[in-house]
Amino acid sequence: MFLPVPFPVRLPFLFVLLLLSLSKLAQAQGGFGRVAGTVIDAQSRQPLGFATVFIAQTTFGTNSAENGTFQLTNLPAGSHELVVSFLGYETLSHKFTLQAGQQLSFRFEVVPKANQLQEVVVRADTNWRHNYGVFLKNFIGQSANAAQVQITNADVLYFHFDARERVLTAEASKPLVIENRALGYRLHFVLEDFRADFKNGQVFHAGHPRFEELKPRNKAQQKRWAAARLKAYHGSLMHFTRALYTQNLEAEGFNVRKLQRRPNPNRPPEQEIQAGLKRARAASKPGITVTYAGSGGQEDSLSYWGRMSRLDKTVAYLYKDPLPYGHLVVREPESNRLRLQFEDHLNVVYAKEKEEPNYINQNAFAKRRAPGPQTSLITLLEPYTYIEPNGMILNPYSHVVEEYWAFEKLAEMLPLDYEPTQTE
Numbered sequence: 001m002f003l004p005v006p007f008p009v010r011l012p013f014l015f016v017l018l019l020l021s022l023s024k025l026a027q028a029q030g031g032f033g034r035v036a037g038t039v040i041d042a043q044s045r046q047p048l049g050f051a052t053v054f055i056a057q058t059t060f061g062t063n064s065a066e067n068g069t070f071q072l073t074n075l076p077a078g079s080h081e082l083v084v085s086f087l088g089y090e091t092l093s094h095k096f097t098l099q100a101g102q103q104l105s106f107r108f109e110v111v112p113k114a115n116q117l118q119e120v121v122v123r124a125d126t127n128w129r130h131n132y133g134v135f136l137k138n139f140i141g142q143s144a145n146a147a148q149v150q151i152t153n154a155d156v157l158y159f160h161f162d163a164r165e166r167v168l169t170a171e172a173s174k175p176l177v178i179e180n181r182a183l184g185y186r187l188h189f190v191l192e193d194f195r196a197d198f199k200n201g202q203v204f205h206a207g208h209p210r211f212e213e214l215k216p217r218n219k220a221q222q223k224r225w226a227a228a229r230l231k232a233y234h235g236s237l238m239h240f241t242r243a244l245y246t247q248n249l250e251a252e253g254f255n256v257r258k259l260q261r262r263p264n265p266n267r268p269p270e271q272e273i274q275a276g277l278k279r280a281r282a283a284s285k286p287g288i289t290v291t292y293a294g295s296g297g298q299e300d301s302l303s304y305w306g307r308m309s310r311l312d313k314t315v316a317y318l319y320k321d322p323l324p325y326g327h328l329v330v331r332e333p334e335s336n337r338l339r340l341q342f343e344d345h346l347n348v349v350y351a352k353e354k355e356e357p358n359y360i361n362q363n364a365f366a367k368r369r370a371p372g373p374q375t376s377l378i379t380l381l382e383p384y385t386y387i388e389p390n391g392m393i394l395n396p397y398s399h400v401v402e403e404y405w406a407f408e409k410l411a412e413m414l415p416l417d418y419e420p421t422q423t424e
Contacts, residue, residue, distance in 0.1 A: 031077050031100030031101055032073075032074050032075055032076055032077060032100065032101075033075050033076075033077055033098040033099060033100060033101060033102040033103060033104070034071065034072065034073045034074075034075065034102075034103045034104075035071065035072045035075060035082065035096075035098065035103070035104050035105075035106070036069070036070065036071040036072075036103065036104075036105050036106075037053075037069070037070055037071075037105055037106035037107060037108060038064075038067075038068045038069050038070075038106075038107050038108070039051040039053065039064045039068045039070065039084055039086070039108045039110060040068055040107070040108070040109055040110075041089075041109075041110065041112070042109035042110060042111045042112075043111070043112060047064075047066075047067050047068025047069075048064060048068050048086055048089075048110065049064055049065060049066035049067065049068060050063050050064060050066075050086075051063065051064040051068070051070075051084055051085065051086040051110070052083075052084070052085040052086065052175075052188070052210070053070045053072070053082065053083070053084050053085075054082070054083055054085075054208075054210040055072070055075065055080050055081065055082055055083075055416075056080075056081040056082075056083050056093065056208045056209065056210075056416075057208075057209050057210075057211070057413075057415055057416045058210075058211060058415050058416045058417045059210075059211045059212065059213065059415050059417055060072055060075060060417070061210050075098055076098075076417075077098050077099055077100040077102075078097065078098060078388065078389075078390065079095065079096070079097050079098075079388060079392065079394070080095070080096060080097075080098060081093055081094070081095045081208075082094050082095075082096065082106070083190065083208040083210075084108045084110060085175060085190050085208070086110060087174060088112060088113055089110040089111060089112055089113060090110060090111045090112075090113055091190050091192065091208065092108055092110050093208060094106065094108070125158060125159065127159070127161065128158075128159065131159035131161060131168060131170075132154060132157065132159070134168055134196065135157065135159065135168070135170050135194065135196075136151075138196050138203045138409070139170075139194060139205060139409060139410055140178075140409060140410050140411050141407065141408065141409030141410060141411040141412065142358050142362065142407070143356060143358050143359070143407065143408065143409075143411050143412060144182075144356055144358055145180070145182035145183065145228070145232070145411040145412055146182075146409070146411035147182075148180065148181040148182040148411075149178060149179065149180045149181070149182065149410070149411045150178070150179050150181075151176055151177070151178050152177045152178070152179055153174065153176065153177045154176075156172045156173045156174040156176065157170055157171070157172050157176070158170070158171060158172075158173075165197075165199060166197070166198040166199040167195060167196065167197050167198070167199070168195070168196040168198070169193075169194060169195050169196075170191070170194035171191065171194075172191040175188045175189055175190045175191075176188070176189040176191055177189075178410070179214070180411065181214075182228055182411065183225060183228050183229050183232060183411075183412075183414070184213065184214045184216065184221075184222075184225035184228075184229070185211050185212065185213065185214060185415070186211070186212040186214055187209045187210065187211055187212075187410075187413075188209070188210045188212070189207050189208070189209045189210075189410075190207050190208040190209075191205070191206075191207045192206040192207045192208070193205060193206040193207070194206075202400075203406075209413070211415040229414060229418065229420075230420050231353070232408075232412045232413075232414055233414055233418065233420050234253075234350070234352065234353055234420075235253070235350035235352070235353050235374045235404070236405070236408065236412065236414075237376075237378075237401060237405050238414065239252065239350075240254055240348060240350075241387060241392065241393060242390060244328065244329065244340075244387070245329075245338060245387055245388070245389060245390070247325050250322075253350050253351050253352035253353075254348060254349070254350055254351075255322055255348070255349040255351060256322055256323050256328065256346055256347070256348050256349075257318055257319050257320070257321070257322055257323060257346075257347045257349075258318075258319040258323055258327075258342075258343070258344055258345070258346070258347070259316055259317065259318050259319070259344060259345040259346070259347040259377065260316070260317045260319075260344045260345070261314040261315070261316050261317075261344070261345065262314060262315060262317060263313065263314060263315075264311055264312050264313055264314055264315050265315075266311060267308060267311040267312070267313060268308055270313075273305055273308050273309050276304075276305035276308070277302070277305045277306070277309065280301055280302040280304075280305050281302060318347055323342070323346070327342060327343075328340070328341070328342050328346075329341065329387070330384070337386050338386065338387050338388075339384040339385070339386055339387075340380070340384060340385050340386070340387050340393065340399075341380075341383070341384035342380065344379075345377050345378070345379045346377065346378045346379075347375065347376075347377060348375070348376045348377070348378060348405075349373050349374070349375050350373060350374040350375075350376075350404075351373045353373075353374055354371040354372065354373065354374070355371040355372055355373070355374055355404065356371070357371065359404065359407050362407070374404040375403055375404055376401060376402065376403045376404040376405040376406075377401065377402040377403050377405075378399055378400070378401050378402075378405070379399060379400050379401075379402070380398060380399050381397070381398055381399060381400060382395070382398045385398035385399065
C-alpha cells in the first residue's frame with residue numbers, strides 16, 4: 001500500500017567522498033597495516049619533498065621527506081583512498097585495500113599542471129563576491145554549524161557562470177583551508193569539481209578533504225565540540241550506511257520506506273503546455289479568456305497555461321510499510337560482498353532528531369511549520385553499488401541524496417575515523 005504525499009523540490013547533493021569508518025573496519029578485520037612509498041616528478045624523475053600524502057576524509061596524513069619518501073603507520077585494515085597533493089601538480093588518488101599486518105609500497109609519479117589556471121586567474125571577475133556567496137551556500141551549507149565555518153584562503157577560488165545554462169562552476173588554484181569552529185576541525189580540501197546546476201536543481205562537488213583536529217582552548221570547548229560532532233553524526237548518511245550494514249536501522253532510529261515518482265496526472269504534457277502558451281500569448285489580450293470551439297468551455301488563457309507550467313511534473317507516492325532488509329541489500333554468495341540494491345527511491349526518516357530551524361526556513365515563501373523528524377531521500381544512479389562492513393558506499397558516484405542529507409553539507413562533515421562514544 002502507498003500513500004500520495006507532496007514532494008517539495010530541493011537541490012540534490014551528490015557526495016563523492018567515501019564514507020569509511022576506519023576503526024570499526026580494523027576491529028572487523030582484526031588489525032592494522034602500514035603504507036610507504038615515494039613521490040617523484042613524472043617528467044624530471046626527481047623526488048618531490050614536502051608533498052602532502054593522506055587518506056581521504058580522515059586525520060591520517062603526512063608530508064614526504066626531502067627525498068620524496070613517506071610512510072603512514074597504524075592504518076586500519078580495509079579499503080582506503082590515498083591522495084598525493086603538491087602545489088603546481090595534478091592531484092593523484094589511488095584506492096587500495098590493506099590487510100591486517102600488511103605493508104604496502106607505492107611509487108607515485110605526479111604530473112605538472114598546465115598553465116591554463118594562471119591565464120584565467122588574472123582576469124577580473126566583477127561578480128566574484130556574488131558567486132562566492134552562492135558557492136558558500138551550496139558547498140559549506142546553511143545550517144547553524146555553517147555560520148561557524150570559514151574558508152581562510154578564499155582568494156584561491158575562481159568562478160565561471162554560464163548564464164544560458166544557468167550553471168556555476170568553481171575551481172581552486174590551491175587546496176582550500178577550511179576552519180570548522182562548530183566541530184573543531186581544520187580541513188585541507190583539494191577541490192576537484194564544483195557545479196551548481198540551477199536549471200535542473202542539482203549541486204555536485206568532488207574533492208579530497210584532509211582533517212586536522214583543532215586545539216581546544218579549554219575542556220569546556222572540547223566538550224562542546226564532542227557534543228556537536230555527535231549531533232552531526234546522528235542521522236547522517238554515514239550513520240545510516242553503518243546501521244544498514246549491521247541491519248540495525250530501527251534500533252538506531254531510522255525508518256526506511258519506498259518512494260515512487262510518477263507523472264503528475266493534473267499536468268498536461270509539456271508539448272501541449274508550450275503550444276498553449278504560444279497560442280495564448282498570440283491570441284489573447286490581458287483579462288480575456290479564449291475557449292476552444294466545442295471544447296466544453298476548456299480554458300485557453302495565458303494565466304491557465306502559466307498555471308499548468310508551474311505544476312510539478314511528478315508526484316510522489318510513499319509506501320506505508322517499512323522496507324525489509326532483503327529489499328535493500330543483497331549478499332553475493334561468490335564474493336560475500338554486500339550490495340546496496342533497491343528500486344525507485346528510499347525515503348529515510350531519522351526519528352531521534354528534529355530538523356533544525358534553518359532547514360525549515362530555507363524557502364522564505366514556504367508555509368511555516370513546526371520541526372519534524374529528519375527526512376532524506378537516496379536514489380541509486382546505477383543498478384547497485386557495494387557497501388563494506390563499516391557501511392561505506394564503495395562507489396561515491398553511484399547515488400544522489402536529497403532533502404535533509406542534501407541540506408547537511410560540508411559544515412556537518414566528519415572524518416572517516418570518527419567514532420561516537422557513550423561519553424559524548
